[in-house]
Every structure is written in C-alpha cells, then in structure tokens.
Amino acid sequence: MALLFCGVLVLLCGLDAAWAILVTDMDYGGIPLWINRLLGEPSVLSLQGRMDPAWFRANNPQTCPEQCDCPIQWETSLYCDHRALENIPEGLPQRTQYLFLQGNNISSLSYSTLANLTNLRWLIIDNNQLKSDKLEQTSLQNQTQLRYFFANRNYLTSVPGGLPAGLKQLRLANNQISSISPGAFQNLQNLTLLLLQGNRLQTMTGDDVKGLVGLNLLDVSGNLFSAVPKHLPPSVQQLYLSNNFFSGLHEGSFEGFHNLKYLRLSHCGLQSEGIHPQVFNHSSLVELDLSYNQLTTIPTVPTTLQYLYLEANRIQEFNVTSLCREVGPLSYSRMKILRLDGNKMTYHQLPPDWVYCLRVLQRIYI
Template sequence: MWLSLLLLLLWPGPPPAPGMEDAAFPHLGEGSQPPPRACPPRCSCPRADTVDCEGLDLQVFPDDISRAAQHLSLQNNQLQELPYNELSRLSGLRTLNLHNNLISSEGLPDEAFESLTQLQHIYVAHNKLSVAPQFLPRSLRVADLAANQVTEIFPLTFGEKPALRSVYLHNNQLSNSGLPPDAFRGSAAITTLSLSSNRLSYLPPSLPPSLERLHLQNNLISKVPRGALSRQTQLRELYLQHNRLTDSALDATTFSKLCSLEYLDLSHNQLAEVPAGLPQTLTVLHLGRNRIRRVEAARLLGVRGLRYLLLQHNQLGVAGLLPGALRPLRRLHTLHLYGNGLERVPPALPRRLRALVLPHNRVAALGARDLAATPGLAELNLAYNRLVSARVHRRAFRPLRALRSLDLAGNELTLLPSGLPAGLRALRLQRNQLRALEPEPLAGLRQLQELGLAHNRLRVGDIGPGTWHELQALKVLDLSHNELSFVPPDLPEALEELHLQGNRIGHVGPDAFLSTPHLRALFLRANRLHATSIAPGAFLGLRHLQVVDTAGNPEQVLVQLPPAGARRPRGESP
C-alpha cells in the first residue's frame, strides 16, 4: 500500500494539451483560476478553436477573436465587409462561415485570404458578391458561393487546389464568358460541381475529369459541344433539366463516354426523341416534360440495366410506345407515363416491372390480357383516365397477384371492378360515379388497409349488407362527399380513420360506432348536424379516439369524448 501511495505522489501527471506547454497554470497561486479564454462579446466559444457569432445582427466584424481560432461562424448577420487586418491575423482558420450576410465583392478583399493558408471550408452563400475572389487558398476543400450575383470567376478562384472536392456556384448570374477555360486546372479532386440556376448557354468545356456529380439545371443550355463530357468517366449524376436542349444539341457521343453514369435528368427540355448513345450503367433516366412522340427500342438497347424511366408529360399517343419498344429494359422497376395521350396500356411491357404510373391519359378500356405481361406489378396508377365499368374486363386485374396499390380515381366507373387481387393494400376509387357497393367485389380483400370512395354518389341504402365483412385489416375508409344520410352500419372492426365529411348526415345515434372500437379520427364536418345531433353515448368505448372534426355544420355540435380521453376535438371548443 505504501509503495502505491509513493508512486501516486511522484507521478508527474498527464502531459500538457497541445498548445498549452507554456501555459502559466503551474505558476498560479493556491486557489487561483486560469484566466478566462477571450471571446468576442455576445459570441460563444465552446472550444478553444471555435468562435460562434451566428445570428447576432452584427454590422461590424468582431474584434478580440483568438488567434487560435480554427472555426469561425459569422452567418446570419449584417456584415458588409471583412477588414483585411482582422482576418489576416487568423492564419490558423480552417472553416470560415459567412453565409447570409451583405458582403459585396468590394468588401471581400483578395488580400484577406493570403495568410489563410490552412483554410479548408469557406461558405459565402447568400451575400452580394458580383465577382468571385481572384485568389482562394490552395488548402481549400469546400467552397460555397451560391446565391450571390457572381458574373465572373478567375483561374485561381478554384484552380490549383489539389484538395478541393466541392464547389457550389448555383443561383448566380454566370454566363459562359465569365467561366474561364482553365477555371478548374490543377484541381483534380473535385467531385461535386453545382452551376445550376445561372445563365450558361452551352455546356462548359474543360470540366474536372474527377467529377461525380454535376448540376447544370435551370440554365439556358442549348448546345453540348462535342467532347465536352468525354473525360468525365467517374461522373455518376448529371442534372440538365430546365434547359433548352433539342435533339440537334445531342449526338451519339454526348453521353457515351460516361461509363459510370447512373442518374441522368433531361426533363423540361425540347427533346423529340430519346437520346442515342446512353451509357449502359444508367439506372435512372428522366425525360419528363419534353416533346417526345415516339420511343424506339433501338435507343434503349444499351441501357438494359435501367430501373426507372420517367416519360411523363410528353406527346406519346397511340403509336408512341410500339410493342416491344421497352422490351430491352429487362430490369425496369418503375415506368412513369402520366400526362400523355395514351389510349391503352402499352403492350409488351418489361416482365419485372413493379410500378406503372399512367394517370391523366385517355385509357378507356382494360382487356383480359392487357396487364398479363407484368405479373409482378405492385403499384398500378390509372387515375384520371376514361375508364368505364362496361369496358373493364372482369379478369383485367386477376394476373396481378403481387399488386398492392391500385389507383382508379377520376374515371367514369359506376361499379367496383371485380377480380381484384387478394393482396391489395390500397384501393382508390374517389371521383368516379359509383352508385352502389356490393360485397362480392370486395370479398377476399382481407389485407386491404385503405379504401378511398370519396366524391361518388353513394347512399347508405346502396351499400349492400356484408359489404365490409371481409375487410378485416381496413384502417382508413374515405366516404366523404357522397350522399350518406347517416353513418353506415357494421363498419370494419380494425377501422382507425373514418372520413364522412361533405355528406347529408343529420344524426349520429348511440350505436353508430359499436363495431369500430379502434377508431382514432372521425371527420364529420360540412354535414347537416345541429347542436345535439350526436347522441351522448355515441363515442362510449372508443378509447383511442383523438380527433372528432365537426366544423362547418349548421350549428356548433356538442361532442362528448370518452371520459378516459379528455381530449379536445378539432374545430370545437374545450
């Protein structure tokens, strides 16, 4: 024991922290405390190397910033300039955050960065810069100059920066003349470059070959010079949406060298056909909002691994998707075709397709074999077409044994479709012309969790006995905006959310919800209820009830929630 005590008395203790070897702590008198670390007024300094002056409405650069500061945040203030003498003495800075101030190019002198030889991250987004700094430190890794008024950058703004990885210049006023050909020379590690929302008219040449993500959306690009993307073999994401690209701006070599490309967005342009020479690595191809009238299989032969093809809001008509046009896409998972002029479900779709999105077309009929080629379909959206019950074959949906979501809203159906797959989870039939509900079409849907029947012409007497009997998993039922005069009886026991707003309900009896003990939310607004229309015991036993919405009725409705709840119903006074 004595030996242990002697070792404790003689042990010199841990070595001093870096930078503290010459500190005066050993010379302090007994009971003295080390002097507090200097920190600018109102700022916080959680560590010796960190100064946080964020959101203080500062108009003047704070003084008394420690020379030891490595991370300085001045974002969300009112600074208009940075004094050279104050900034230059902070030679150890690694992070400088000036986001969201009022700094102009005149207020950000180039000399200010000469001594910041260790700076790695600079954030000057949302200021008033008109030109980029002519010189930024060689040590830089991330530069954010987005959302300024920059019209010009210089060769050493981002050039000769071997560690630079991310450059953000979006939401500025850059034209091609303001972007020198050698803007990124000597910066061979840049992986992310954002030039979106500028005024570029053609794809900039001499882009870094190291790029993995390139954002050029929301420009005026109408031309891609030949070879402009020939060296970007590591590029994985390319965003060119919202430009002025036509077919003549692209050729078979435009994208062919991009051997790592996975995501290509060409939406909101003026293309009339699918581009040629697409790389085989492509996973997502976005061509929505163009002028495409026809899709040819030859243009898709090289992208057999494509998983998502988006062709919404084009001009695809009767002959837009010929049989076999999509057959090369054997791994296609999702196909978006909404907002075209298709009059039928495209034939010979890829067998592995899981999601077919076809709303806002002109499909008026479904034959027995129209969907047989896609037995693995899990989501089918045919909303807002021209389907009528008489032209939907009773076996149209039978091949879709994997179907989980079926959207038929906004058509002209008068009857529930028959032959629905037993595994269906969501069925949407709102905004049709349904006048009757019978139990047969819903029989066997024991996994259905959501049923949308809003905006039809249903009356309680038109709902056949036993209609809800087999819907054992139904949690959400929307019967809003129909012609119901009271709450339908024998609703599913698992029900948690019931929409009855916009009907003609004038009374809610004490037994209305006996079959739905798990009800959590009840919507009764815009009916014909008066102050005492809801029976006092109507909600007894509904221990989970949290919301009862009765706003928009002729009178304020008296609602009595179960005693255990003590909750305030939406739209009502406590």
C-alpha cells in the first residue's frame, strides 16, 4: 500500500485499486473522513491557500457564486468555506452535490436556501454559529440524496428533526446539545456513524435512538452521563463513552451489544470496586480503553481481547487470572498490546507465569 503525505491528506490505495483519501482534520468531529474518488467525491475539502480563485473564474465556463470557488476538476463541488459569510450564498448552482461552508459565521439554515439543490450529497457547515431555532426542519428533510451532514462546533441545543432517510453520517460534535428531537432518528436506518461528543446530554432513552438499526460507530464522549446509557442500538461496534463520570459499571451495562468491538471508557472516574467482574465478558471485544481512571486492579477481560489500555491508573499488582482464567496449550490470551504505564507497579513485579498467559503479546508498556 503506497502512502503520500500532503498536509493533512493521506492518499490510500484501497480495495479494487480504488483511490481514496483519508482526511485527518479534527474539524470533522475527530473521526477521519474517507473520500472515494471513483464516486466522484472531491479530493480536498478546502481550497484555501492551494490555488488562485481568479484562475478558476478565468477557466471555468460554469456559473459560480461570487463568494465561492468552483474548481473545474470537481464540477459538482462548491467551496464557500472560511469566507466570514453570515449567510449561505444565494443562487447556488443546481449541479452542486458537495457544499463546503465550514469556518464562517452562518447562524441559520432555511428551506429556500437549499431548495434548488436536488442532488446534494454532502453538506459541511462545521465551525459556524448555527442555532437550533434557526435550522428549519424542511431545509434538510427534502434533501433526499443527502448522505453526509456535518455541523460540528456550532450552537445547536438539540439534535435536529426531519433528517433525510438516506443519511449515512451525522456529525454534531462540540455543540450545546442537551436533547434529541422526538423521532429525530426514526427513519435513519442507513445511518452508520453518529458523533455527539462534547455536548450536554444526560440521558438517552429507547425512543431517542429508535430507528438506528444500522449504526456502527457512536461517540457520546464528553457529555454529562452518570451511567452508561441504556437502549443503545445493538448494531454498534464502536462505542466511545470517555470523559463522562460513571459511578460504576454493573453486569448488564453493555448487555445486548453482541457486535461490540471497540469500547472507550477513559477519564470516567472508574474505580475497581464499582466494576462488576462480568461487565466486559463480551467475546466480540477487540479493544478496551480504561486509561486515566482510578483502577487499583486489572479488571477481568475476555481472553479474545487484543488491545487493553490501562495507563494512568493506580494498579499495584499484575493478576494473571484477569487476563487468563487458566493457562494451557489452547487456553491463553490473544492480547497483542497491553499498556500499564503510569501505574504503581514495575516490570520486576510481573509474576513468572505471565508469559504463558500472554504468549502472543507483541508489546507491553509498564
């Protein structure tokens, strides 16, 4: 696989020799964004500082709003980002499928503004001043082709309703969201990624998440949860709960997550006595992050776990039985990476039989 680094862009040769781009910019909710060039998706999400806008206007015969750039090579893309705009430009070309508005001062989103765009697939309005009471439900409801809606770092106080059924990614990180509009997710069977970290949510009910039958990644880190939310979609494979404050984890905290592979619980104030011995007994788990808590012992984890992060806790001893119930020719941990650095123990405190349990371990930090 060939890699080419260019600023924040990484070009990757993907499946079927398809070129894609992985964008590692935190402006998009902290989760990298894959771009598929075979689908005609634009290779960059901003043209700022890359090319002279006057060159586009001199060489592109198609109409283009004065406040935006319309590159020849991505004729369905409209770049209106970082222009200090207070409103979305009028007269957006009907051909627009990818609309980039990040880094402006836009506070409202109306139906009339987007009415002419019948094939809009991406709408990125990160780092603006968008407010819930100025986001018209019909502005998004009628965008039947919309697949990605990003509104990170705005002033939304609730998850908007009326989202189109075809939506695949919804990124609303770092707003002021304290509630979810009734039925907001009811028709979003195609949604695979939902970012709600850095908001003010205290609870999520079954009705709140009803409809999210295909959700793969859910990030609700940095909210105000005092317990693991119940009734979360069982389809979730990546669940991020860091930077909340949990009084404990009971046996059924993750009940029903039969596909759960990646679980993050760092910075949650967790203590060993508040963690049920069976809470992580999920054979599907691949990675578990419990770093920066107040644990004094290694919690019991499944032998199938491959990555365990326990750095910056208060662990004083290495308990082999937490990782291996028994040790034998076919009974051992599949652990590859184990982090224990920043605890109250040294490498010399490891018991002699730890190597028989962790026989496929690639790296240990202690």
